[in-house]
Amino acid sequence: MSEQNMLDGKVVVVTGAGRGIGRAIAIMAASRGARVVVNDLGGTEQGDGADQIPALEVVKAITDAGGEAIANFGNVANADDAGQMIEDARSNFGRIDCVVNNAGILRDVIFHKMTEEQFDSVISVHLKGSFNVSRAAAPYFREQSSGSMVHMTSTSGLIGNFGQANYAAAKLGIAGLSRSIALDMSRFGVRSNCISPFAWSRLIGTIPQSTDAERERVKKIQQMTPEKIAPLAVYLLSDQASDITGQIFVVRNNEICLMSQPRPIRNLQTSEGWTPETVSARVGPAIQSSLVPLERSGDVFNWDPV
Incomplete structure (x- = not known):
């Protein structure tokens, strides 16, 4: 199979495809033979408003290049809209x-100042939205014994970051959702994987830049274009990745990392059972060298991407 028809015959729904990473994935998927539903509500980074122009512009870019695409302007947080994308x-x-x-969307704010609305809105779009669209497609995937889902997670959830409790909770939730989909639907030939992208986008553009370190980090991320994320996404959608499911990948510029997932790292047991005092005396000291540091994404990914 040549690279130009890796997705030949496939029909792909890409949400948030009017700009940034979604746009890059939609255009590359179409260039590899997919017929694409370009979904985008057209809201701001905070999720306000609606604008059909971004989705229509992506459809035009695809069709002008000889591909096939249609626009959809639904809101992933609404189950009916998600169902309509699949229909x-x-x-x-x-x-x-x-x-x-x-x-x-992003609604970044330090945790003790975060409102319920700021939390709920981010969870609704990222986590509930991923559920809504995946759930709408699932019966058809089961019926045809095939299907691939790619979900966007983030190192803000996998590792941590300041001022993003809502976003981190949603993105770590997406990793769990993807794993569960992979487990539940593997017998039907359905795959589910996550990508944690490092790429400059409108959302990343809202990262605080109040210190030299933060400004330098954003400067480096600006060099990582959305087009760097698309190749892995297209591969994971294709039949060439038929043996890959339940995994989490990070893409940074020209790097692709397969991420670890939680496993036991230290074990203690006692035949007498535990009391708070024996936990304090034995468990606390024993696990000290194995505790996971309180780090942010930038602390872990602290080398310059290639």
Whole structure:
């Protein structure tokens, strides 16, 4: 199979595809033979407003290059809208093969000042939105015994970051959602994987830049374009990745990292059972060298990307 038809015959829904990473994935998927539903509500980074122009511009870019695409302007946080995205794929292209859950918003604020609305809105778009679209596609994937889902997670959730409790909770939740989908649907030939992207986008553009270190970090991220994320996403959607599911990848510029997932790292047991006092005396000292440091994403990914 040549690279130019890796997704030949596949129908792909990409959410949040009007700009940034979603746009890059939609265009590259189309260039590899996919027929694409370009979903984008067209809101701001905070999720306000609606604008059809970004999605329509991506559709035009695809069709001008000889590909096939249609626009959808639904809100992933609404289950009915998510269902319509899948139905648009089926009614226009006859089937649905792949879902890319990319839509997202940010409402960054330090935790003790975060409101319920700021928490709920981010969870609704990222986590609930990923559930809504995946769930709408799942019955068709099961029926045809095939399907691939790619979800966008973040090192803000996998590792940590300041001022992003809502975003981190949603993104770590997406990793758990993806793993569960992979487990539940593997018997139907359905795959589910996560990508944690480092790429300059409108969302990343809201990162605070109050210190020299933060400004330098943002400067480096600006060099990582959304087009760097698309190749891995297209590969994971394709049949060439048929043996890859339940995994988490990080993409930084030209680097692709396969991430570890939680496993036991230290074990203590006693035949007498534990009391608070024996936990204090034995467990506390024994685990000290194995405790995970309180680090941020930038502390762990502290080398310059290639």
